[in-house]
């Protein structure tokens with residue numbers, strides 16, 4: 575309870591109640607250097623909803639929501655099952671408080687399960703009874719990596735982990751991805767060092783080029799709501815398929831030095 579957790583800090587930023595003093599203080603500390611922090615978290619969560627809806631409309635009905643976080647208002651199964659009542663979702667997180675709240679949330683849906691696991695252990699995730707019950711790896715699966723891989727240090731080989739997971743999934747599978755990035759090494763280092771100084775296990779802010787490794791060998795979809803083929807496809811999450819905003823590679827305010835780079839990409 576004295577060490578901030580990423581899941582509870584994110585919950586606080588989204589206006590949730592499942593957080594402790596240490597989490598709130600850590601967020602206030604971070605916000606001193608990143609005033610846009612609350613918008614940052616909310617934009618990421620809104621991206622998750624738009625992306626799940628998009629992928630559902632492409633006919634994908636199985637979701638592996640890795641690093642799912644604490645339940646909030648519009649969770650993956652709410653969005654996916656509204657688009658397709660037959661959609662199945664397995665939430666995975668390693669934080670015990672997420673599990674406690676998550677299990678309560680999913681009891682209302684037969685097509686949903688919550689699994690406590692470290693996502694680095696892909697064998698455990700894929701062989702768990704919850705996954706077997708709901709996910710058929712011979713059919714397309716959407717792997718959700720939303721605001722997750724920056725939690726993993728380079729030693730954990732987060733991008734290699736994604737590659738080996740996708741290798742085990744059927745063609746037509748896809749990733750929904752966002753990652754905190756910066757094109758300013760000092761701004762990246764400040765955020766990384768600040769979070770690690772809380773004693774919270776974390777990875778690092780990466781450059782857009784480094785984070786783009788996740789899309790290697792995959793086909794990125796257009797970030798425009800009308801699907802047009804124009805400009806970059808990995809963009810600031812606040813602008814991905816947004817009804818009122820054009821997609822932007824990075825926030826147009828040069829004072830904003832970090833953003834969640836996002837994209838959706840398919841394995842063909």
Ligand SMILES: C[S@@+](CC[C@H](N)C(=O)[O-])C[C@H]1O[C@@H](n2cnc3c(N)ncnc32)[C@H](O)[C@@H]1O
Nearest residue numbers: 581584641642643667668669692693720721725
């Ligand atoms: C910033 S939250 C993102 C929540 C949600 N994906 C979203 O974007 O709205 C990151 C989540 O990843 C989880 N997480 C971090 N490292 C993990 C790991 N190695 N295995 C499983 N979950 C992890 C944290 O506990 C936290 O709930």
